[in-house]
Amino acid sequence: MDIKINDYYEPEHFKALNEADYDVSHSCDYEKNAMHHIHESTEILIVESGSADYYIDGRKYYVEAGDILIIGSRKSHMRRMDRLPFARYGLAVNPSYYRRLNLGEDMMKVWQGPSPEEFVQHFKDVPTDVFSRMIELLKCLYEEQRQRQTFRGTMERSLVTQIAVLLYRQWGLCKREEETSSMSRQMYDIKEYIDEHYQEPLDLNSLSDKFYLHPVTISKEFSHCVGQPLTKYINSVRICEGARLLENTGESVTSIATMCGYDSVNTFLRQFKTIMEMSPLQYRKERMDYLHRTR
Structure with missing residues (x-):
């Protein structure tokens, strides 16, 4: 089944990026526009034509036809068009x-996305x-999502798994023989706890007490397993939720700060600007302007 270009309602697409198990799209931009x-969700882009600069957590990725870009979960990114039309x-x-x-555990790295150097080596001009x-x-996958036949879930899991394996092989990653370590499992438990309890007070010491691990151990092992330092990960989870609320609700910035687990609105403002390179109100306005342009 072919996937028609831009055959989706943009607000629903943005909502799916946060709430759906998965979302398949076929997009094309005919005008240059920047977007934060x-x-x-982790986002995988398969570029058909055109080119653009993507800045993921502030690091530049130049993507063009024949490239595959992986943007990890809750990683801030900004796009600037270069050559049009930009289809992916x-x-x-x-x-x-x-x-x-x-x-x-080996496959988890696929969902985190490559560094700029790994991207150039493995995902530029893919065979x-x-x-x-x-x-x-x-x-x-698109067809399974829409036709809703028997054993749909099984087919969907199989297709997503095949995509992950293809990316894993293209990356040149090697499967380790040993089983997932107890320490790695504990770090993923901490990650899941943060994902579910980001609205509550969270810091290294409180997590150390809860999981009976030394703070130094958590600092070292969490960054190794998850790919981000603990404090940065907590803030990325909270700011991701803040961006979602800015996009989908009319709540005030002060209310959103509280809903995301910040005691101080000033801390929320500072962290949001650090991660997104703009204020919450600027983000809300940019999103509204983008949706207006793409109607």
Whole structure:
């Protein structure tokens, strides 16, 4: 089943990036526009034509036709168009969904996304057979999502798993023989606890007390397993939720700060600007302007 270009309602698409198990899209921009974003899902872009600069957590990725870009969950990113039209297939997969696939610790790196250097080495000008296979799998996933046949969930999990394995192989990652360590499992438990309790007071000492681990151990191992320092991860979870609320509600910035777990609105403002490179109100206005332009 072909996926029609821009055949979706933009607000629903943005909502799906935070709330759906997965979302398949086929997008094309014909005008140059910059956009800042952050969302719950890992986003995979398969670029058909054109080119753009993406800045993910402040690091530059230049993407063009034949490239595959992976934007990790809750990583702030900004896009600037270069050559138009800029067409790409997209797959967003929610962390809660890919964790349920139980693909193992080795596969988790795929969902975190590569560094700029790894991107250039492994995901620039991807071999035609891999590129075509990725698009074919996305079309199959899109079809499963819409036709709702028997054993739909099984087919969906199979297709997402195949996509993950293709990316894993293209990255040149090697599967470790040993099983997931007890320490790694504890770090993922801490990560899931943060995901569910970000509205509550969270810091290194409180997590140390709750999980009976030394603060130094958590600091070292969490960054190794999750790919981000603990404090940065807590703030990324909270700011991602703040961005979602700015997009989908009319709540005040002060209320949103409290809903995201910040005692002080000034701390929320500072962290939001650090991560998103703009204020919450600027983000809300940019989002509204973008939706107006793309109607």
